[in-house]
Amino acid sequence: MTATRTPVARVAAVRRRGLRRVFFVGTVLAVLAVALVITALSVGSVAIAPDDVVTALFGHGTRRAEYIVTEVRAPRALTGALAGVAFGSSGAIFQGLVRNPLASPDIIGITMGASAAAVVAIVVFDATGAPVSISAFAGALGTAALIYTLAWRRGVSGYRLVLIGIGVAAVLSSVVSYLMTRAQVRDAQQALVWLTGSLTARTWTDVGPLAVAVLVLVPVAVVLAAGMRPMQFGDDTATGLGVRVERHRLGLIATAVGLAAAATAAAGPVAFVAFVSAPIARRLTHGNGSVLVPAALVGAVALVGSDLVAQHVLALVGIVALPVGVVTGVLGAPYLLWLMATANRMGRAG
Numbered sequence: 001m002t003a004t005r006t007p008v009a010r011v012a013a014v015r016r017r018g019l020r021r022v023f024f025v026g027t028v029l030a031v032l033a034v035a036l037v038i039t040a041l042s043v044g045s046v047a048i049a050p051d052d053v054v055t056a057l058f059g060h061g062t063r064r065a066e067y068i069v070t071e072v073r074a075p076r077a078l079t080g081a082l083a084g085v086a087f088g089s090s091g092a093i094f095q096g097l098v099r100n101p102l103a104s105p106d107i108i109g110i111t112m113g114a115s116a117a118a119v120v121a122i123v124v125f126d127a128t129g130a131p132v133s134i135s136a137f138a139g140a141l142g143t144a145a146l147i148y149t150l151a152w153r154r155g156v157s158g159y160r161l162v163l164i165g166i167g168v169a170a171v172l173s174s175v176v177s178y179l180m181t182r183a184q185v186r187d188a189q190q191a192l193v194w195l196t197g198s199l200t201a202r203t204w205t206d207v208g209p210l211a212v213a214v215l216v217l218v219p220v221a222v223v224l225a226a227g228m229r230p231m232q233f234g235d236d237t238a239t240g241l242g243v244r245v246e247r248h249r250l251g252l253i254a255t256a257v258g259l260a261a262a263a264t265a266a267a268g269p270v271a272f273v274a275f276v277s278a279p280i281a282r283r284l285t286h287g288n289g290s291v292l293v294p295a296a297l298v299g300a301v302a303l304v305g306s307d308l309v310a311q312h313v314l315a316l317v318g319i320v321a322l323p324v325g326v327v328t329g330v331l332g333a334p335y336l337l338w339l340m341a342t343a344n345r346m347g348r349a350g
Contacts (some may be wrong), residue, residue, distance in 0.1 A: 088299020
């Protein structure tokens with residue numbers, strides 16, 4: 001009896017260690033994210049001590065500190081953190097669902113669809129503010145529906161979804177380029193800042209819808225992610241284990257698209273955050289369990305940290321403040337090149 005239980009006990013012990021590591025990594029990432037947000041609320045042209053930041057957040061600071069923290073800096077920092085959570089979760093779902101590291105919303109065209117719709121709103125309809133964000137959200141959803149429809153062949157193959165998404169993104173990129181060449185200088189400048197991805201001048205109006213989307217869709221994603229692991233062994237195996245594959249896949253894709261669309265509408269198509277969050281989380285957790293929550297926290301850390309670099313760190317070497325998308329692009333592009341080079345040497349498509 002002992003001999004038959006030993007392998008089971010060993011597997012259980014390994015799983016417990018894995019879960020402890022996931023919990024530890026998640027806790028460290030959450031603390032780091034909170035620390036970065038408090039730092040973002042502290043630094044600026046008017047420096048505020050961290051303890052004064054906490055006091056101001058609870059409404060017990062000076063009027064000046066409360067205004068700077070709650071009205072100027074908090075919307076920007078929270079938009080960055082929530083958008084990072086949404087991007088990270090979305091990327092983890094796409095990459096886990098189709099088992100391809102290239103399958104993130106900024107690679108397969110979801111955010112490009114949002115970008116194209118936003119540029120149309122800015123250049124053609126002279127829109128600003130909320131209408132641009134609404135257009136971006138609708139553009140992301142419409143593009144996702146188009147990609148899913150084109151990829152459908154009695155089911156959705158991961159590679160087909162990626163390839164069709166890249167093709168749709170190329171077409172939409174051409175549309176954006178054409179509109180930029182026809183735009184007035186003022187509209188082109190506004191569109192270029194939006195296309196890069198920026199947290200500048202964010203208000204509580206931007207935070208509200210994004211917070212609702214994250215609070216609703218991330219728990220849904222966590223529940224649906226439980227069925228993702230059987231699907232990674234193939235549709236037939238997952239079906240044999242009782243998973244309704246196409247319904248489950250459609251729910252996961254809809255959730256991931258909603259998260260990516262909400263984040264893009266609030267912060268713009270910030271490059272590579274969704275792309276790198278899940279691989280980093282997977283390395284930190286050694287692949288134990290679902291990486292959805294760790295990837296979401298990595299996304300928050302990456303986006304808030306990159307915004308701090310873009311705003312303040314580069315100023316120390318005489319570089320003017322940049323949109324956050326510039327920093328994430330500089331950090332994420334080498335990873336994409338490394339991934340492609342590694343996949344090429346291994347003789348596979350990623």
